[in-house]
Amino acid sequence: xxxxxxxxxxxxxxxxxxxxxxxxxxxxxxxxxxxxxxxxxxxxxxxxxxxxxxxxxxxxxxxxxxxxxxxxxxxxxxxxxxxxxxxxxxxxxxxxxxxxxxxxxxxxxxxxxxxxxxxxxxxxxxxxxxxxxxxxxxxxxxxxxxxxxxxxxxxxxxxxxxxxxxxxxxxxxxxxxxxxxx
Numbered sequence: 001x002x003x004x005x006x007x008x009x010x011x012x013x014x015x016x017x018x019x020x021x022x023x024x025x026x027x028x029x030x031x032x033x034x035x036x037x038x039x040x041x042x043x044x045x046x047x048x049x050x051x052x053x054x055x056x057x058x059x060x061x062x063x064x065x066x067x068x069x070x071x072x073x074x075x076x077x078x079x080x081x082x083x084x085x086x087x088x089x090x091x092x093x094x095x096x097x098x099x100x101x102x103x104x105x106x107x108x109x110x111x112x113x114x115x116x117x118x119x120x121x122x123x124x125x126x127x128x129x130x131x132x133x134x135x136x137x138x139x140x141x142x143x144x145x146x147x148x149x150x151x152x153x154x155x156x157x158x159x160x161x162x163x164x165x166x167x168x169x170x171x172x173x174x175x176x177x178x179x180x181x182x
Contacts, residue, residue: 001028001035008042016041016071023079030086041071044171050078062086067170133163138176141166 003024005017020039027037031054040051048071054062064085066078087109135158136144145153145166152167157178165177 001025001031001033001037003037003039005039005041008040010041010043010048010071012041016075019072019075023075026079027082027086041075043071048074050074052078052082135161138164138166142174 001024003021005012005020024037024039031037035054035056038051038053038055040049040053042049042051046069047067048069049065049067050071051065052063056062062082062085064078064081066074066081068074068077133154133156135156137158138155141153141155141164144155145151145168152165154163154165156162157164160178162179164179167175167177169175
């Protein structure tokens with residue numbers, strides 16, 4: 001497993017780097033050697049934020065984010081979340097991505113209280129909504145999203161003629177998701 005550590009508004013000390021690499025090494029048994037884990041440390045006001053992203057070859061992305069007032073606490077809690085997330089979604093990932101190119105399912109232990117062969121909660125779509133989309137620019141889409149009081153908005157980008165999504169970020173900014181077809 002390859003580990004890439006970066007910091008934004010944070011000086012990544014050797015002690016932090018060693019702590020992250022030590023914790024990440026515990027996850028090596030779950031992944032093949034070519035998998036790359038991206039660990040981003042950042043500071044926004046008094047909040048210390050740790051984001052861990054692990055893109056898998058099959059297109060799935062494992063991602064966790066933890067915010068705390070102390071960077072060490074954020075790091076520890078992020079790795080606890082990552083462990084829970086991998087274990088919780090083991091069966092669903094295994095069913096969907098059976099090639100096992102990136103992840104070693106046999107190494108992942110079930111969550112406490114689960115039996116070894118028990119299936120995860122069934123994913124159910126409880127509501128389907130259809131709505132017309134009209135061409136607009138991302139700024140207009142953000143305005144529409146805010147007017148509706150939603151935290152995301154799907155629209156047809158007038159410039160690219162592709163379906164895009166704008167969303168409100170936790171830090172108060174906005175994000176734009178543009179599709180990329182491989």
